[in-house]
Amino acid sequence: MTQVVTWQSAVADALVDGGVTVGAYVPDSRLQGVLARLADQGVALRCLTREEECVGYAAGRRMAGGRPVVLMQCSGLGNSMNVLGSLVVSYQIGIPLVISMRGTLGEGNPSQVPMGRATTQLLGSIGIQAFSVRDPEGTDARHVTRGVVTLAYESQHTAAVVLEPELGGGSEGT
Numbered sequence: 001m002t003q004v005v006t007w008q009s010a011v012a013d014a015l016v017d018g019g020v021t022v023g024a025y026v027p028d029s030r031l032q033g034v035l036a037r038l039a040d041q042g043v044a045l046r047c048l049t050r051e052e053e054c055v056g057y058a059a060g061r062r063m064a065g066g067r068p069v070v071l072m073q074c075s076g077l078g079n080s081m082n083v084l085g086s087l088v089v090s091y092q093i094g095i096p097l098v099i100s101m102r103g104t105l106g107e108g109n110p111s112q113v114p115m116g117r118a119t120t121q122l123l124g125s126i127g128i129q130a131f132s133v134r135d136p137e138g139t140d141a142r143h144v145t146r147g148v149v150t151l152a153y154e155s156q157h158t159a160a161v162v163l164e165p166e167l168g169g170g171s172e173g174t
Contacts, residue, residue: 007167008033010138011098011145015069016041018149020096022061024054025071030100030163034071051076055083058095067153071098074119074162075112084158085126094152097128097160098145105165123160130160136167 012034015023022044025031039045048054051072058068072080077099088095101119102112120130131148133141144161151159 005033005136005168007133007136007138007141007163009037010141011133011161011163012037012041014142014145015096015098015149016043018096018146019067019153020069020149021067022046022058023069023071024048024057026051026054026073026076028071028073028100030073030167031071031098034098051080052083055080055088055095059083059088059093062093062095069096069098069149071100073100073102075102075115077119077122078115081122081126084128088158089127092156093158094154094156095158096145096148096152097158098163099130099160100163101165107165120162128158128160130162132162132164134164134166 015038020043023035023038024046025035026048035045046057048057054070054072058070061068087093099119102109102116104116107116123130129151131144133144135141148159148161151157
């Protein structure tokens with residue numbers, strides 16, 4: 001059983017309030033509480049093997065009129081850059097992304113650092129805005145997540161919620 005903390009509930013609740021009906025994800029410890037809360041609220045979840053599959057799945061659902069979200073760790077962002085840039089951004093298929101960070105504050109695994117350092121720049125380089133959530137009490141999580149969902153669904157611009165290490169619940173230092 002996954003214990004859901006305040007910020008995880010705030011993120012999941014904002015996704016549901018924004019109309020998200022399906023989530024595609026690759027497993028990640030920081031996302032487990034968000035996924036558990038989404039499942040409890042009836043959101044269909046699809047665990048896929050690679051991040052680009054999640055984005056492709058979500059793009060298909062979005063083009064068919066659905067309201068998907070993609071949840072991934074930043075280390076998998078590189079896997080999804082082609083489909084994000086050549087399909088999602090190019091054709092304005094607005095999809096909210098929820099990205100948990102590794103490779104930054106408190107990271108003990110050197111292999112996580114390059115993608116952690118590059119995540120927001122990579123997103124920005126293809127026109128995806130990224131908005132950080134840092135407060136473990138969830139005060140900014142609901143507002144930021146709701147704004148990203150609105151930006152994606154109403155303006156047709158993919159945007160990202162970036163879950164920073166200050167939130168805890170991840171693998172920093174291991």
